[in-house]
Amino acid sequence: MRDRFLIVVMVLFAVLISIAPALAQSTAAGRATTEAGSYRVPRTPDGQPDLQGYWTNSTYTPLQRPEGITRDFFTREEAIEIMKKAAAAESEQTTPGTIADVHYDFTQFGLDRNQGGVPLNLRTSLIFDPPDGRLPPVTAEGKTRAAERAAARKRLGGPWDAAQNQSFSVRCILMNRAGPPMLPGAYNNYYQIVQAPGYVMILVEMIHEPRIIPLDGRPHLPGHVQQLTGNPVGRWEGDTLVVESTNFTDQNPFAEGASEKLRLIERFTRVADDRILYQFTVEDPATWTRPWSAELPMLRTDGPIFEHACHEGNYSLVNALAGARADEKRRAEDAVKKSSQ
Amino acid sequence: MPQPQMPGRLARWVLVTVAAASVLWQSTPVASGQASPYKAPRTADGRPNLNGIWQAITEASWDIEPHAAAQGPAPALGAAGAIPPGLGIVEGGRLPYLPGAAEQKRKNFENRIALDPEVKCYLPGTPRAMYMPYPFQVIQTPKYIMMVFTFARAVRTIYMDDHMEAPADSWMGWSNGRWDGETLVVDTAGFNGMTWFDRAGNFHSEALRVTERFTASSPNHLLYEATLEDPKTFSRPWKISLPLYRRLEPNAQLLEFRCVEFAEDIIYGHLKKQPSQ
Amino acid sequence: MTMNRTIVWAGLGVLLAAAPLAAHHAFSAEFDVQKPIKLTGSLVKWEMINPHSWFHIDVKQPDGQVVRWMIEGGSPNQLIRLGVTKNTLQVGTEFVIEGYLARDGTNKAVGRNFILTDGRRLFLGGSAPGGDPVLK
Numbered sequence: 001m002r003d004r005f006l007i008v009v010m011v012l013f014a015v016l017i018s019i020a021p022a023l024a025q026s027t028a029a030g031r032a033t034t035e036a037g038s039y040r041v042p043r044t045p046d047g048q049p050d051l052q053g054y055w056t057n058s059t060y061t062p063l064q065r066p067e068g069i070t071r072d073f074f075t076r077e078e079a080i081e082i083m084k085k086a087a088a089a090e091s092e093q094t095t096p097g098t099i100a101d102v103h104y105d106f107t108q109f110g111l112d113r114n115q116g117g118v119p120l121n122l123r124t125s126l127i128f129d130p131p132d133g134r135l136p137p138v139t140a141e142g143k144t145r146a147a148e149r150a151a152a153r154k155r156l157g158g159p160w161d162a163a164q165n166q167s168f169s170v171r172c173i174l175m176n177r178a179g180p181p182m183l184p185g186a187y188n189n190y191y192q193i194v195q196a197p198g199y200v201m202i203l204v205e206m207i208h209e210p211r212i213i214p215l216d217g218r219p220h221l222p223g224h225v226q227q228l229t230g231n232p233v234g235r236w237e238g239d240t241l242v243v244e245s246t247n248f249t250d251q252n253p254f255a256e257g258a259s260e261k262l263r264l265i266e267r268f269t270r271v272a273d274d275r276i277l278y279q280f281t282v283e284d285p286a287t288w289t290r291p292w293s294a295e296l297p298m299l300r301t302d303g304p305i306f307e308h309a310c311h312e313g314n315y316s317l318v319n320a321l322a323g324a325r326a327d328e329k330r331r332a333e334d335a336v337k338k339s340s341q
Numbered sequence: 342m343p344q345p346q347m348p349g350r351l352a353r354w355v356l357v358t359v360a361a362a363s364v365l366w367q368s369t370p371v372a373s374g375q376a377s378p379y380k381a382p383r384t385a386d387g388r389p390n391l392n393g394i395w396q397a398i399t400e401a402s403w404d405i406e407p408h409a410a411a412q413g414p415a416p417a418l419g420a421a422g423a424i425p426p427g428l429g430i431v432e433g434g435r436l437p438y439l440p441g442a443a444e445q446k447r448k449n450f451e452n453r454i455a456l457d458p459e460v461k462c463y464l465p466g467t468p469r470a471m472y473m474p475y476p477f478q479v480i481q482t483p484k485y486i487m488m489v490f491t492f493a494r495a496v497r498t499i500y501m502d503d504h505m506e507a508p509a510d511s512w513m514g515w516s517n518g519r520w521d522g523e524t525l526v527v528d529t530a531g532f533n534g535m536t537w538f539d540r541a542g543n544f545h546s547e548a549l550r551v552t553e554r555f556t557a558s559s560p561n562h563l564l565y566e567a568t569l570e571d572p573k574t575f576s577r578p579w580k581i582s583l584p585l586y587r588r589l590e591p592n593a594q595l596l597e598f599r600c601v602e603f604a605e606d607i608i609y610g611h612l613k614k615q616p617s618q
Numbered sequence: 619m620t621m622n623r624t625i626v627w628a629g630l631g632v633l634l635a636a637a638p639l640a641a642h643h644a645f646s647a648e649f650d651v652q653k654p655i656k657l658t659g660s661l662v663k664w665e666m667i668n669p670h671s672w673f674h675i676d677v678k679q680p681d682g683q684v685v686r687w688m689i690e691g692g693s694p695n696q697l698i699r700l701g702v703t704k705n706t707l708q709v710g711t712e713f714v715i716e717g718y719l720a721r722d723g724t725n726k727a728v729g730r731n732f733i734l735t736d737g738r739r740l741f742l743g744g745s746a747p748g749g750d751p752v753l754k
Contacts, residue, residue, distance in 0.1 A: 101718075102728060104729050110696035115696065115742065173602065201489070304498070304699065311463070316645075320721075
């Protein structure tokens with residue numbers, strides 16, 4: 001039964017990637033130049049380049065280039081091989097009695113990336129600048145801040161002493177890869193883009209995160225008004241939507257360690273009917289010695305996006321806290337028994 | 342092509358009369374139930390343009406029924422935490438609860454700090470999100486009309502075509518919309534029954550169906566009407582109506598109201614590790 | 619060519635490691651890897667919610683008593699995209715559930731495998747009851 005399932009997956013996977021267009025090449029500055037047969041982006045009724053629809057940015061490509069790889073791009077054949085192997089690995093079942101096995105099976109619920117569609121990506125890493133595909137060095141201030149954050153976490157106590165000791169993801173406040181920048185997480189890597197005059201809206205599926213991007217060139221909020229996902233302002237540069245976000249808090253959940261001084265520039269360019277090239281540049285002189293940039297494709301897909309009411313349904317956090325308290329109680333009772341023997 | 346000329350005095354009389362008539366026509370008060378003479382500017386696809394940032398000005402968030410001022414549930418807040426008086430938004434004034442449901446409402450009211458989903462930062466549901474005292478934004482396209490709310494960053498997706506039944510129950514419900522001339526009509530069902538209508542404990546079951554009508558009544562306000570049907574809770578359908586006003590400040594925008602952190606001790610505090618003796 | 623291949627396969631390990639595993643830590647805090655369980659029961663309700671869905675099932679004990687269990691499953695969002703609705707799983711559907719017991723001592727478990735009486739795995743671990751899902 002499982003083998004048959006795998007074969008179906010592989011066949012459909014092959015069909016999917018065979019119709020995927022070759023990815024547009026990019027310069028170090030992050031501007032996409034399309035290959036021969038350039039795509040003409042359709043327009044919305046009010047004349048904006050049309051990015052609308054449901055999109056997924058699932059990927060098997062790591063953020064940083066793995067050690068031992070120096071090329072920017074795999075060949076198409078290599079990339080397909082890697083994706084096939086990654087898809088097969090996702091379908092593999094975990095071993096009973098291991099920590100990894102203490103989980104529902106992603107594949108049963110269609111949540112493994114392969115079942116949702118993974119756009120072909122020839123890049124060896126999402127980061128393309130610096131040219132070595134790796135994060136730039138962290139500044140002294142960045143190292144100090146990381147150490148302070150780790151120390152502050154330790155002062156809170158054990159990870160399950162209180163809900164507030166857990167990550168924003170576990171607390172259903174913000175998934176740390178939801179961004180911005182928008183990177184795929186474990187599953188439900190879906191986005192809905194709608195456009196009305198003067199605005200682009202992106203609904204991020206996980207925790208129904210609504211990004212409303214005004215296009216009127218308004219100023220950012222006053223500097224002291226800080227928000228977890230910053231304050232975005234957008235504009236069109238030709239057919240590319242450029243979104244600049246500032247006003248981040250110092251609780252930035254962006255996993256790579258950004259500060260409240262983060263200035264994020266995102267670029268969305270529709271390069272084919274079923275593909276948006278998503279690029280972003282991170283400027284945070286308080287954390288990295290230089291800006292860095294990454295890109296990954298968004299693949300057209302089907303909706304709908306069902307309400308991801310994460311906080312409302314968060315039995316898991318209650319259960320984990322209750323489990324930790326029950327474990328403590330058991331250990332305390334065992335200790336009392338032992339000492340009375 | 343040259344037009345036949347009217348005698349001068351007659352022409353002026355005609356012009357004055359026509360002008361006066363058109364002024365009277367514009368300022369004719371709108372009787373309830375009649376179509377408003379105001380026609381909103383059109384979107385590119387020819388529909389009334391409801392895009393913008395809107396907000397209700399009403400005390401319905403505290404209690405959708407007419408009510409006098411009263412002590413609030415947190416006496417430490419004194420007058421700042423009191424319940425302000427309001428005319429309510431319910432047509433006919435009182436909600437037609439079934440007897441068992443009326444008793445549940447009373448219990449909700451008495452225990453509202455513990456039971457009100459708003460206190461826990463849960464999604465407010467429909468129609469409560471429409472009249473909470475914070476701005477919300479409408480982003481209108483031919484296929485989807487999105488509504489984004491300040492409180493808990495709630496989102497409503499109104500499907501303008503490809504209508505389907507709710508695949509599963511949700512907090513905000515599943516909304517199918519259509520145009521009826523100048524009016525956006527939205528049918529919403531598929532509720533999970535866990536939301537309230539206000540802070541007074543007025544509630545509904547998962548059987549709730551909401552039919553809303555949005556009609557632009559001037560450049561800067563919409564008439565919002567909703568019919569609520571829930572045969573498990575109420576003896577008959579009932580209706581609310583209120584204006585929704587455009588936020589006119591330059592650069593008006595929704596700010597982040599992430600309230601989970603404000604509710605965590607309330608929800609999880611009893612599971613915190615206690616300091617050992 | 620051989621050298622490049624080696625590098626590619628070495629890189630593959632890192633690519634696969636890109637699969638987020640942080641979620642497992644939270645699960646092993648909620649459920650006990652030392653306490654695998656196997657239950658047979660019938661569906662009372664499938665709570666199609668996020669971040670994880672919950673199957674409420676009635677389990678008949680050897681003494682004849684019926685006990686209610688809550689079993690954790692995945693987000694329903696992708697299944698909904700494939701046409702699954704609250705009407706897909708009938709009340710009374712019989713399951714065998716293999717999983718791990720909750721640490722907090724209540725009748726809860728994570729459903730590692732949901733198996734129907736005919737041996738098929740639920741939803742996409744086989745074919746979905748009520749029709750084949752569309753694979754992307």
